Amino acid sequence: MNEVIKAEKLCKTYNKTPAADNISLSVKRGTVFGLLGANGAGKSTTIECILGTKTSDSGTISILGMNPQTSRKQLFQKVGVQFQDAAYQDNITVSELCEVTASLYQDSADPDKLLQKFGISGKAKSQIKDLSGGERQRLFIILALIPNPEVVFLDELTTGLDARARRQVWNILSSLKEHGLTIFLTSHFMDEIENLCDCICILKKGNIIFYGTVAEAVASSPYEHFEDAYLWYTDEEELIDENF
Numbered sequence: 001m002n003e004v005i006k007a008e009k010l011c012k013t014y015n016k017t018p019a020a021d022n023i024s025l026s027v028k029r030g031t032v033f034g035l036l037g038a039n040g041a042g043k044s045t046t047i048e049c050i051l052g053t054k055t056s057d058s059g060t061i062s063i064l065g066m067n068p069q070t071s072r073k074q075l076f077q078k079v080g081v082q083f084q085d086a087a088y089q090d091n092i093t094v095s096e097l098c099e100v101t102a103s104l105y106q107d108s109a110d111p112d113k114l115l116q117k118f119g120i121s122g123k124a125k126s127q128i129k130d131l132s133g134g135e136r137q138r139l140f141i142i143l144a145l146i147p148n149p150e151v152v153f154l155d156e157l158t159t160g161l162d163a164r165a166r167r168q169v170w171n172i173l174s175s176l177k178e179h180g181l182t183i184f185l186t187s188h189f190m191d192e193i194e195n196l197c198d199c200i201c202i203l204k205k206g207n208i209i210f211y212g213t214v215a216e217a218v219a220s221s222p223y224e225h226f227e228d229a230y231l232w233y234t235d236e237e238e239l240i241d242e243n244f
């Protein structure tokens with residue numbers, strides 16, 4: 001099956017305000033899909049509806065050919081999710097958390113190898129509360145990869161990582177993609193999007209305002225650089241100008 005994620009006419013409203021308004025998207029196996037938009041544009045809402053952790057008001061969703069609402073157990077084994085601000089017991093160590101996570105899956109990856117790959121094997125015995133922001137962020141990506149997932153959702157992928165760690169994460173994800181992993185990510189860093197994404201979708205107030213490749217986004221804008229084009233699509237440039 002080539003189409004790993006398919007959402008059609010997805011709608012979700014909070015107190016009569018649409019957070020996702022008629023969202024349709026499709027993600028092919030072994031590709032990286034980037035969902036972009038300013039704070040509050042509707043990215044998390046869309047992801048949560050796709051994952052089935054939020055119920056959409058209308059529309060249809062399928063992941064790996066399954067309905068996320070009715071096939072939660074099967075999907076749990078095949079879908080990895082990186083949580084932001086996940087609430088973990090603070091006095092648990094990195095290796096304990098990895099082991100507990102691995103025990104939930106039938107075919108888990110070796111946590112020690114992942115810790116090594118992401119450069120935090122030296123922190124295996126550290127408690128979660130003692131990790132730096134960047135180390136926590138890397139740990140959250142590792143936890144999402146422990147299920148050996150077919151598709152992984154990475155929310156604000158490298159927020160808090162230093163330049164070297166970001167490059168390292170990009171390289172690891174590119175190599176996992178080469179091995180067939182499908183990646184659905186959000187990020188506020190346009191260099192990251194340019195580097196990783198095969199296809200992007202830009203949201204504004206719950207609506208899709210651009211869908212296609214980074215090159216197409218630039219070509220359909222008055223700008224030469226993707227970040228300028230992105231700000232143009234989202235009107236963030238105007239907001240910045242107004243503030244000065």
Ligand SMILES: Nc1ncnc2c1ncn2[C@@H]1O[C@H](COP(=O)(O)OP(=O)(O)OP(=O)(O)O)[C@@H](O)[C@H]1O
Nearest residue numbers: 014015018019037038039040041042043044045046
């Ligand atoms: N549970 C909720 N109840 C009411 N409004 C909500 C709820 N969750 C989100 N919203 C609103 O829906 C809109 C979309 O929020 P969402 O979290 O999906 O945006 P986002 O693009 O993920 O933002 P960010 O980049 O800041 O994480 C926002 O206006 C937000 O305030």
